[in-house]
Amino acid sequence: MKPPAFEYIAVRTTDEAISQLAKHKTAKILAGGQSLTPMLNFRLAHPDMLIDINPIKELDYIREQNGGLRIGALTRHRLIESSKLVRDKLPILAVAAGEVGHLAIRTRGTFGGSLAHADPAAEFPMIALLLDAEIKARSASGERTIKTKDFLVSYLQSAVADGELVTEVYIPGIPAHSGWGFHELCRRPGDFALAAVCAIVTMNGSKCSNARIAMAGVGATALRAPEAEALLKGKAPDAALFKQAGQKASDASDPSNDVHASADFRRHLVDELTQRALKDAVERAAKA
Amino acid sequence: MAEKKQIEVKVNGTSYKREVEPRLLLGDFLREELALTGTHFGCEHGVCGACTVMLNGSSVRSCLMFAVQANGSEIMTVEGIADGDQMHPLQQSFWDHHGLQCGFCTSGMLITALDLIKNFPLASDEEIRLGLSGNLCRCTGYQNIVTSVREAAKQMRAKKAA
Numbered sequence: 001m002k003p004p005a006f007e008y009i010a011v012r013t014t015d016e017a018i019s020q021l022a023k024h025k026t027a028k029i030l031a032g033g034q035s036l037t038p039m040l041n042f043r044l045a046h047p048d049m050l051i052d053i054n055p056i057k058e059l060d061y062i063r064e065q066n067g068g069l070r071i072g073a074l075t076r077h078r079l080i081e082s083s084k085l086v087r088d089k090l091p092i093l094a095v096a097a098g099e100v101g102h103l104a105i106r107t108r109g110t111f112g113g114s115l116a117h118a119d120p121a122a123e124f125p126m127i128a129l130l131l132d133a134e135i136k137a138r139s140a141s142g143e144r145t146i147k148t149k150d151f152l153v154s155y156l157q158s159a160v161a162d163g164e165l166v167t168e169v170y171i172p173g174i175p176a177h178s179g180w181g182f183h184e185l186c187r188r189p190g191d192f193a194l195a196a197v198c199a200i201v202t203m204n205g206s207k208c209s210n211a212r213i214a215m216a217g218v219g220a221t222a223l224r225a226p227e228a229e230a231l232l233k234g235k236a237p238d239a240a241l242f243k244q245a246g247q248k249a250s251d252a253s254d255p256s257n258d259v260h261a262s263a264d265f266r267r268h269l270v271d272e273l274t275q276r277a278l279k280d281a282v283e284r285a286a287k288a
Numbered sequence: 289m290a291e292k293k294q295i296e297v298k299v300n301g302t303s304y305k306r307e308v309e310p311r312l313l314l315g316d317f318l319r320e321e322l323a324l325t326g327t328h329f330g331c332e333h334g335v336c337g338a339c340t341v342m343l344n345g346s347s348v349r350s351c352l353m354f355a356v357q358a359n360g361s362e363i364m365t366v367e368g369i370a371d372g373d374q375m376h377p378l379q380q381s382f383w384d385h386h387g388l389q390c391g392f393c394t395s396g397m398l399i400t401a402l403d404l405i406k407n408f409p410l411a412s413d414e415e416i417r418l419g420l421s422g423n424l425c426r427c428t429g430y431q432n433i434v435t436s437v438r439e440a441a442k443q444m445r446a447k448k449a450a
Binding site for chain 1: 291310313332335340343347349353421422423
């Protein structure tokens, strides 16, 4: 189908975007458009106005800060995937970026947009949750920083308030001697995950000093697995431990039945993918 | 109806000035307004790839962009790939290796392949398949498309190195 009619305004600066958002309370932000435009084409959304923020150059950047990365909201997936800085500092982010949709989607899709869209099966919200990213949002009344766990509210619902624009995401650095693991299962490349699990494991000698596990596609939002994480802390990781952690992670998931997979199958996937992600993370930590 | 917007866009080397409704999809602009019907709509939600065009040097879904957004941009569609009557080596390869049947997916395949060949190593058929995974084909079973892209890449890169 074709999109319903809407008013359209393109803005060139963040200030302009904020002022237009304040003026037009029911307007929607048009960033990459790779999730919004399908909704318009299906007539699932009927915004009366779109504020096109693509011309805002000042929101397109990847910078280092305090060992972490500051990423502008309009940074394209494609850039994150290919950025040398990201591949060196935060390879799991580059890998996740490469899993988003297809090449043409990644040309336009944006990091801030992906987080604000808050699809529970999407890669970036899961990675942001794993890495305890902080999301900056600005409105006419000021700026605030929102932790990912508070930002991802529910299915396609983020904490972005009316009149607010996501401007930047800060991802804290990963400690030394850490390794990452990322496993996503879908029937075809580019599909949304039936389930995805990612992990960061930090080693202290032969023992795990810290573990983080996040999952996507198995709840109303991306989820962490705190009990599984606690299980690994202070222990020497082995297959048996991974199996236990997998079970705990599966217990922490909250998947539903749908045409693509049953809840049972998704729970099984979380178990299996957690084990694989942890194994990879530990192997990478050894090389780090 | 919303106020129409003036846009200026270069398509296959020619500049066009037009007035468009904001909701007009880029693909519809190319097909209906500019009569460049080589770009096709298969799904209108970004998954099939038939609508893929080159925007400022990178492949995009023309079903997921509005024509207004292309203001000031340079676009290449399938009609712009050949050099006059001379087929592009990629097109020649699709011809030589029977990489198309009905042709509906082909325009999208060609644009995506050009993007891939320029920007990715494509060290294996697996990589080519992964790169083309956003372009669906109902006719060929993909094998000849992969062969066409692989052989074209070899040729194009050898030529570049020469």
